[in-house]
Amino acid sequence: MEGIEVYIILLVIIAAIGILFRKSSIPPALLLVIVGILLSQIPSFPQVELNSRVVLDLFLPLLIYQISRNSSWREVKQYIHSIAFLAVGHVFLMTILVAFIIHWIMPGLGWPMAFLIGAVISPPDDVAIVAISAKVHIPHRIMTVLKGEAIFNDATALILFRFALAAVLSQHFYPEKAALSFMLVVIGETLYGLMVGNCFGSLSMKIREPVLQMTISFLTPLIAYFPAERMGGCGILATAVAGFTIADRYYDRYQPEGRLLLGSVWSTLTFLIESILFLCVGLEMRFVIERISTLELRELFILSTSVILTVIVGRFLFVYPVAYLARIFFPSIRKKDPTPSWQQIFIISWAGMRGGISLAAALAIPPLISPLNGVNPRDLLIFIVFCVIFSTLLIQGLAFPWILKILGLHAHGKKEHHLEHLSILQAKLRMIEAVIVWLQESKKSAKEDFKLYKEVNIHLRDYENRKKNIEDRVEHHNNQMLNTDNDYNAYSEFKDPAALSIEIMVIEREALFELWREKKISHAVKLKLLHHLDYRSKQFL
Secondary structure (H helix, E strand, O other): OOHHHHHHHHHHHHHHHHHHOOOOOOOHHHHHHHHHHHHHOOOOOOOOOOOHHHHHHHHHHHHHHHHHHOOOHHHHHHOHHHHHHHHHHHHHHHHHHHHHHHHHHOHHHOHHHHHHHHHHHOOOOOHHHHHHHOOOOOOHHHHHHHHHHHHHHHHHHHHHHHHHHHHHHHOOOOHHHHHHHHHHHHHHHHHHHHHHHHHHHHHHHHOOOHHHHHHHHHHHHHHHHHHHHHOOOOOHHHHHHHHHHHHHHOHHHOOHHHHHHHHHHHHHHHHHHHHHHHHHHHHHHHHHHHHOOOOOHHHHHHHHHHHHHHHHHHHHHHHHHHHHHHHHHOHHHHHHOOOOOHHHHHHHHHOOOOOHHHHHHHHHOOOOOOOEOOEOHHHHHHHHHHHHHHHHHHHHHHHHHHHHHHOOHHHHHHHHHHHHHHHHHHHHHHHHHHHHHHHHHHHHHOOOOHHHHHHHHHHHHHHHHHHHHHHHHHHOOOOOOOOHHHHHHHHHHOOOOHHHHHHHHHHHHHHHHHHHHOOOOOHHHHHHHHHHHHHHHHHHO
């Protein structure tokens, strides 16, 4: 079977799983790993190996950029203390704990290799959480903290990964030098990421062609990543900062057609990258297990089980004390971000599923020398990472929706969803009111142009009716009626002349951004209404 045919088959499998399980709460990553394992048992099915450099130098920056580009720095900043503790403190602690466990069970691997495995396994991944959140209602605070953690813990873990891999390859490690390098990397990549984000954001503002904007968008994470990585950093922090900068300062000012193209293409691309990663690890597991078959089964079981327990339990041991002690010793944190309920802390502790970042880092490690009992340490590392990913997705991922309901957080998240719907209605009302004011002014100046005067009148009556309809719905808001698609479709019932309609959408967009600047709507509400305004613009392009 030709190589290209194999990848076409993989894409067909990914599409089929997505269609068949689109309404399931089972993490898609878990399904893909299972399907990959089953396919690997077919003797005639070829082995699929991803190029390690492609994974680390292409897939990782694209994934990180997409996460940060779709996030709100304003909302992340609100919980920055919690995110920082998780993204830095938790990653460091987990790296150390896993390294000690591995060195205790298999001292022959050596400390550098033990710390390399710890760094690869340390960062939780938000892919499974985002997939679950599409099926169940996760409270906004929890989602913001987990997504913020996922962006920055990847940077922390991959910086540690770079240092540990260098130590493994050179067999030398100097903690003092590593600590200084870590600080320099953080400062340098933050400044470089800001520069790249502002440069490419400004460039995109000057280019109106959506295809060129899409090209620049693809180049942004690569330009942020490669120079930083080649100069001794990890590149991931620079990529994340560039994404945040563009999302915070430039994305709202793009042309509507550019935003629509960016959203659809990036969503598809990241879905395919993540799916290929998980599917390929399942396909490779049979061959990895064959290559480590010289190790004792009992030793492998003890090692993998110990690491899995360390990953799951260790997060609880970190999150609970930090959540309470940080607010006891630092009143400023307590004032800005009050102590969450024990149920929220439990869910954040439980949401430690490993995924694409750990997998990509493991696959990016080149074949290593100094085999242990005839086994290449890289194969052992991939096996451990696979066990951790599979177990956390299976145990924590499947139980996540059930635990949310048991703790009452699903109901809390559902209530927030209702309030978000109400916020959408109220934002629409403000946008409609802004249009009515503008139309009333336009009506006065259009008296001598009968055709324009008539068109303005039609629009004015239409928007006054919409205002009354929205006011009634806000006043008698029914939490069970959440079909926002119907709300959006109401805008397209009237076929407007293009020129006047474009002006009206400009007014609505300005009113929406004013609500955002006044902090009266959330990032999610802004994106939903902005997406629909962009979609409406398509008919006049």
